[in-house]
Amino acid sequence: MQQERTCFVGQIEENMLDKGLRLTWRRQAIIDVFRAADGRHLSADDVLQSLKARKIAANATTVYRNLELMAREEILRHVDFHDGVCRYELGGSPDHHHLHCTKCGKLLEFDCNNLVELANILVKETGFKIERHQLEVYGICPACR
Amino acid sequence: MQQERTCFVGQIEENMLDKGLRLTWRRQAIIDVFRAADGRHLSADDVLQSLKARKIAANATTVYRNLELMAREEILRHVDFHDGVCRYELGGSPDHHHLHCTKCGKLLEFDCNNLVELANILVKETGFKIERHQLEVYGICPACR
DNA sequence: CTGGATGCAAAGTGTTTGCATAGTG
DNA sequence: CACTATGCAAACACTTTGCATCCAG
Numbered sequence: 522m523q524q525e526r527t528c529f530v531g532q533i534e535e536n537m538l539d540k541g542l543r544l545t546w547r548r549q550a551i552i553d554v555f556r557a558a559d560g561r562h563l564s565a566d567d568v569l570q571s572l573k574a575r576k577i578a579a580n581a582t583t584v585y586r587n588l589e590l591m592a593r594e595e596i597l598r599h600v601d602f603h604d605g606v607c608r609y610e611l612g613g614s615p616d617h618h619h620l621h622c623t624k625c626g627k628l629l630e631f632d633c634n635n636l637v638e639l640a641n642i643l644v645k646e647t648g649f650k651i652e653r654h655q656l657e658v659y660g661i662c663p664a665c666r
Numbered sequence: 667m668q669q670e671r672t673c674f675v676g677q678i679e680e681n682m683l684d685k686g687l688r689l690t691w692r693r694q695a696i697i698d699v700f701r702a703a704d705g706r707h708l709s710a711d712d713v714l715q716s717l718k719a720r721k722i723a724a725n726a727t728t729v730y731r732n733l734e735l736m737a738r739e740e741i742l743r744h745v746d747f748h749d750g751v752c753r754y755e756l757g758g759s760p761d762h763h764h765l766h767c768t769k770c771g772k773l774l775e776f777d778c779n780n781l782v783e784l785a786n787i788l789v790k791e792t793g794f795k796i797e798r799h800q801l802e803v804y805g806i807c808p809a810c811r
Numbered sequence: 812c813t814g815g816a817t818g819c820a821a822a823g824t825g826t827t828t829g830c831a832t833a834g835t836g
Numbered sequence: 837c838a839c840t841a842t843g844c845a846a847a848c849a850c851t852t853t854g855c856a857t858c859c860a861g
Binding site: 601603620622623629631633635636638639640642643646647648649650651652653654655656657658659660661662663666 | 746748765767768774776778780781783784785787788791792793794795796797798799800801802803804805806807808811
Binding site for chain 3: 543545547548578579580581582583586587605
């Protein structure tokens with residue numbers, strides 16, 4: 522049981538410990554949920570349901586608190602699909618964006634070197650120090666056309 | 667009094683009538699609020715407060731319903747600053763984007779031909795028919811650095 | 812053993828819905 | 837005069853807060 526819950530302790534967990542964060546069962550479970558989600562973008566409720574499916578007791582409050590914590594510590598990244606729900610994805614590179622099909626909901630990710638270029642132009646023209654940007658694109662995917 | 671409320675009936679109002687929408691006092695007042703806002707991006711509550719300041723009785727429900735209606739009819743455009751509030755701006759060209767200062771809240775708008783180009787690339791690569799996109803950039807403005 | 816993590820209950824915020832009434836075209 | 841817009845109250849979904857208890861380091 523203990524073993525089931527501990528799963529494997531990977532880089533993310535070590536990262537958390539390095540940052541002085543406590544590594545609780547629930548936090549590990551949340552990380553596992555994101556690993557299993559394989560790049561999908563989960564809302565607090567998605568996480569909660571996944572935990573329930575894995576028979577891990579968890580409270581919505583705890584999930585919200587941990588998602589926010591992990592986003593602050595840059596373990597998760599906050600993304601916003603303009604649907605009124607906070608979503609998160611695992612880790613790292615903020616330089617990919619999303620292409621949504623407004624019919625079937627299919628989601629494609631794309632890198633965007635153009636945006637890096639654009640960011641440079643913006644820096645020159647406005648003097649802003651750019652911290653983050655998010656581009657969401659909506660359209661109809663080939664299958665739905 | 668009647669005259670005060672009617673203000674001037676411009677293109678937007680004619681546009682509404684053309685679409686078969688009723689032009690009520692409150693709708694005109696809401697349009698006036700956006701005109702007076704001079705390009706700023708207003709939440710439902712902002713609109714409500716502005717109406718109150720102009721001594722126009724209006725109910726939150728009505729404001730929500732009309733903002734949604736006008737967005738559907740492409741009189742307003744829905745924008746989302748990822749702060750949990752729906753915002754709207756007047757009209758037209760969707761091809762400008764926003765640069766937010768995360769310290770002072772200053773807001774710059776910028777056009778983006780790069781994004782049009784990007785959109786073309788996405789169309790070619792993915793086969794999506796792109797309907798809309800929104801880019802929000804966050805950073806520190808020169809004054810705050 | 813001590814301070815942070817958790818659960819529970821309740822409050823909060825922004826938005827939506829149902830229904831009766833008022834007002835526009 | 838018909839049919840839509842409005843106000844009001846209540847419901848709603850998602851998220852946050854306060855406090856007592858629990859547990860990792």
